[in-house]
Amino acid sequence: MNKLTIFYDGTCPLCVKEMSALIKRDKSGHIKTVDIHSDDFVNYPNIDPTQANLVLHALDDKGLLLLGLDVTYRAWQLVGMGWLYAPLRWPVIKPVADKLYFMFAKNRYRISYLLTGKSRCESGVCRR
Structure with missing residues (x-):
């Protein structure tokens, strides 16, 4: 079974929006999301946690870090x-x-503000 645990920044509005969209489409329950600021x-x-805050991290069902x-x-x-998203992984485009x-990751709060009007989620954590 293909499973993926994604570690994301729950204080970033765009990050939360993408995780919510993924979970909504995940009818088979293959994806688990973990806010790096949560107790979980x-x-x-x-x-x-420092690296996970800089770059999106995930573990697949074999323990491989993506x-x-x-x-x-x-x-x-x-x-x-x-x-x-496949074209983003093509060798000529990937770099x-x-x-x-x-x-984007480095400037995600500024970009979130431009696109959503919020740079960070209220009270430190967004809710899905």
């Missing part, structure tokens, strides 16, 4: 929409897409 995160001592756009692609693949992803 202590159950994953092998995931560095990072950044590899997480995004795998997650959307599990809900039947991987084709949308550029990864650089753009890191720029």
Whole structure:
């Protein structure tokens, strides 16, 4: 069974919105999301919270660590929409897409503000 546990920033409005969209489409229950600011995160001592706050992290069902756009692609693949993100993993596009992803991750609060009017979720944590 293909499972994926995604560790995301629950204080980022865009991050929460994407996780909510994934869970809504995950009819088979393949994806578990864990807010790195939640009490549940202590159950994953092998995931560095500082690094997980910089780059999206996930563990697959074999314990393999995925990072950044590899997480995004795998997650959307599990809900039947991987084709949308597949081009971002093509060898000729991957290096550029990864650089753009890191720029987004570093500036996600500013980008969230521009797109949603909120840079961070109220009271520190967004609710799905």
